[in-house]
Amino acid sequence: MTIRLYDTSARQIRDFVPLSAGCVSIYLCGATVQAAPHIGHIRSGLNFDIMRRWFEFRGYDVTFIRNVTDIDDKIIWKAAEQNRPWWSIGYENERAFGDAYTALGCLPPTYEPRATGHVTEMVEMMRTLIERGHAYEADGSVYFDVRSWPSYLELSKQDLDEMRQPAEEGITGKRDPRDFAMWKATKPGEPDWETPWGRGRPGWHLECSAMAHRYLGSAFDIHGGGLDLIFPHHENEIAQARAFGDEFAKYWVHNAWVTMSGEKMSKSLGNSVLVGEMVKHWRPIVLRYYLGTPHYRSTIEYSEEALREAESAFARIEGFIQRVMELAGKPVEPAADVPPAFAEAMDDDLGVPQALAVVHTTVRQGNSALAADDKDAAVARLAEVRAMLGVLGLDPLDAQWAGESNQGEDLHGVVDSLVRMVLDQREAARARKDWTTADAIRDQLNQSGLVIEDGPQGPRWTLGPR
Secondary structure (H helix, E strand, O other): OOOEEEEOOOOEEEEOOOOOOOEEEEEEEEEEOOOOOEHHHHHHHHHHHHHHHHHHHOOOEEEEEEEEEOOOHHHHHHHHHHOOOHHHHHHHHHHHHHHHHHHOOOOOOOEOOEHHHHHHHHHHHHHHHHHOOOEEEEOOEEEEOHHHOOOOOOOOOOOHHHOOOOOOOOOOOOOOOOOEEEEEEOOOOOOOEOOOOOOEEEOHHHHHHHHHHHHHOOEEEEEEEEHHHHHHHHHHHHHHHHHHOOOEEEEEEEEOOEEEOOEEOOOOOOOOOEHHHHHHHOOHHHHHHHHHOOOOOOOEEOOHHHHHHHHHHHHHHHHHHHHHHHHHOOOOOOOOOOOHHHHHHHHEOOOHHHHHHHHHHHHHHHHHHHHOOOHHHHHHHHHHHHHHHHHHOOOOOOHHHHHHHHOOHHHHHHHHHHHHHHHHHHHHHHHOOOHHHHHHHHHHHHHOOEEEEEEOOEEEEEEOOO
16 A cells, blocks of 8 residues: 655655655645635645545554644734734634635544744744755845755746745845745734844744744644645745754645636635635535535636535435435444545545545446345445545544534424425325326425435435536
8 A cells, every 4th residue: 555645846746655664644734814714715725634544544654733823914914904902813713714624524633733823943944945055044034045045936936037936015124025024023013032142923834844844843744735835835945944953844735726717715806715705505515525525636717507516416425325324224334444446545745536436336336226226235325334434534424514513403394394285295196196196295295396206115305506
């Protein structure tokens, strides 16, 4: 068994060999909490949640760090616009991100450090880099000297002489315009911390290098994030950390975007879809299916039609699960292992689309067993389906989705009683061979959003796709 991952730094799929046998260390660039999350933000958390689950299923002990950037330019600007303390903006949106991760079934990280809690580590890193000639102070700010590090741009594969560093507002004193700020000198009204070079606040890139070192040490296995972070954020992280003396990340894994009309979903473009609003209209487990089942390196083009297709596909899986549970008359536990084809797909760069195809094939086999009244085969297929869905965080019988499945339980009972009365009328019509009336009742129920299925145990109903 060998898990293989696409390593951005190598531009190829590589065999995963952990630094420590049986253990995996992952650092994921998490939320910058200037605003509530849209589904594009949460996709990264979902993709790496599936990665973590697969490593754990394969027997690895996983340490998973997902940071919170709770101080940066955008948070300060939002605070000024809204006339609120900067920390209240960050805390409110940090909670919104936490709620979104939880709603979509993401396991909590091992640790979730905030940038503002690690200024001590940042100061120590800057002091060392200045002593080694890789950083310098100017007017109270500290900059990384990119010319001092020959391997700079090793991740993004750019040419230093042909690139321009994104402009940093209010930054002065750089030796080279491509040098980037590790620490920004204080400005009136902004939060600041004391350092040997005066009061100021952290630069974005420095935060992650310092937190990764604090929680995972000088070397760790996987660094993750969205494609948009390759440059400048991850490139600058590498330069700081390695110039400091860390080996840093062995593998770099990046997920693709969620787009609307071909553009990356973002607040600035005004095309975002907030998770907090989405879960009011779509079941969270369906949103997870929609965002988590495409390959992590494939772009998702958002549309309600695509979401409805995901809802219908997941409803077919749920329908099978419900039918077998009714037939079994007792809980059916997940199988101890997954089918070999599923494992092969997941081992190959987390091939979730191919793994999901195995899930649907197994569901079809289970439905055939139901039609043949083969209870043992149907139960066996359900056990396999539950094992596979568990890896993807999509098992509707799992405790994490218990709140979602139970919140409409009382209403379901009322609706079931009413529908049973109508189905009894349909059965009576069929008994007297009044096919016109029986078909009319079924059509009326279908128009109401209910799907009626006739089986050996009699008719049953489920909610159809919206």
